[in-house]
Amino acid sequence: MSAVADKYPELQKLGVEVISVSVDSHFVHKMWNDHELTKMVEGGVPFHMASDQAGNLGRAYGVWDETQGIELRGRFIIDPDGVIQAMEVMTPPVGRKLSETIRQIQAFQHVRASKGSEAMPAGWEPGGLTLKPGPDLVGNVWKVWKPSMEK
Amino acid sequence: MAEQPQGCARTTGAVMGEKPSAQPAAESPEKKEMTMTARVGQKAPDFEAPAYYKGGFKSVKLSEYLGKWVLVCFYPGDFTFV
Numbered sequence: 001m002s003a004v005a006d007k008y009p010e011l012q013k014l015g016v017e018v019i020s021v022s023v024d025s026h027f028v029h030k031m032w033n034d035h036e037l038t039k040m041v042e043g044g045v046p047f048h049m050a051s052d053q054a055g056n057l058g059r060a061y062g063v064w065d066e067t068q069g070i071e072l073r074g075r076f077i078i079d080p081d082g083v084i085q086a087m088e089v090m091t092p093p094v095g096r097k098l099s100e101t102i103r104q105i106q107a108f109q110h111v112r113a114s115k116g117s118e119a120m121p122a123g124w125e126p127g128g129l130t131l132k133p134g135p136d137l138v139g140n141v142w143k144v145w146k147p148s149m150e151k
Numbered sequence: 152m153a154e155q156p157q158g159c160a161r162t163t164g165a166v167m168g169e170k171p172s173a174q175p176a177a178e179s180p181e182k183k184e185m186t187m188t189a190r191v192g193q194k195a196p197d198f199e200a201p202a203y204y205k206g207g208f209k210s211v212k213l214s215e216y217l218g219k220w221v222l223v224c225f226y227p228g229d230f231t232f233v
Contacts, residue, residue: 001224001226004222004224011222014220015219015220016219016220016221016222017216017219017220017221017222018221018222018223018224019202019211019213019221019222019223019224020223020224020225020226021164021200021223021224021225021226022225022226022227022228022229023228024228024229025161025162025201026162026201026202026203026208027203027208028229028230029202029203029229030203030208031229032229032230033203036230045203046205047204048202048203048204048209048211049202049203049204050164050200050201050202050211051162051163051164051200051201051202051203052163052164052200053161053162053163053164054163054164055163056163056164056165056166056169056198057164057166057196057198057200057225058225059166060166060188060189060196060198061188061189061196061223061225062188062189063225068227070227070228071225071226071227072225072227073224073225073226073227073233074223074224074225075222075223075224075225076189076195076222076223076224077220077221077222078195078213078220078221078222078223079220080217080218080219080220081217082194082195082197082213082214082217083192083193083194083195084189084190084191084192084193084194084195085191085192086191087189087191092227092231092233093233094233095233096224101222105220105222109220
């Protein structure tokens, strides 16, 4: 969670709010923040650390693991209309890569700003080429984009 | 949200619009399958949950952030290693 906290200023610049969720109580969240996370990120965790001891949120989001009584590592990008645009769910031993989450947010923000008229090719980075789907592009993507153009 | 009084009850998050079941032990598997499941392109299940936030205890509700982008991150547990 410290990795998300560390990138919080960057997420805020993109207009993104963060909520973390686990089955620990909010009292344990305080202890974890005060005793460990503040040593990893200056100022500690700057967003709401929500508690879901009964797993209700986890079940609704499909990340509840009833055999272990925990929530899997699940990351959901939700747009301003409350619609889920992207999700990533991982088993516990591997951590997230926040730069990829931020890239996806930027891509979805770009799509939204274009009112859905533009699409982001594989490996798109901010400032990169976007595609404008329409009759002229059918069968002609190869003229403007190739996998070798990925950074 | 405002600071709330803290008791010893085991508090938890709740999905909006779902009432706590009166008989939690006797749930049929069919009923479980009916619970909301998150999918891309669909509305995110709204929820409210007790939270720790900047030194205090406040509940957080997803729908209060409508109009903003929100990143919801689940993780296996506090004091785990990744």
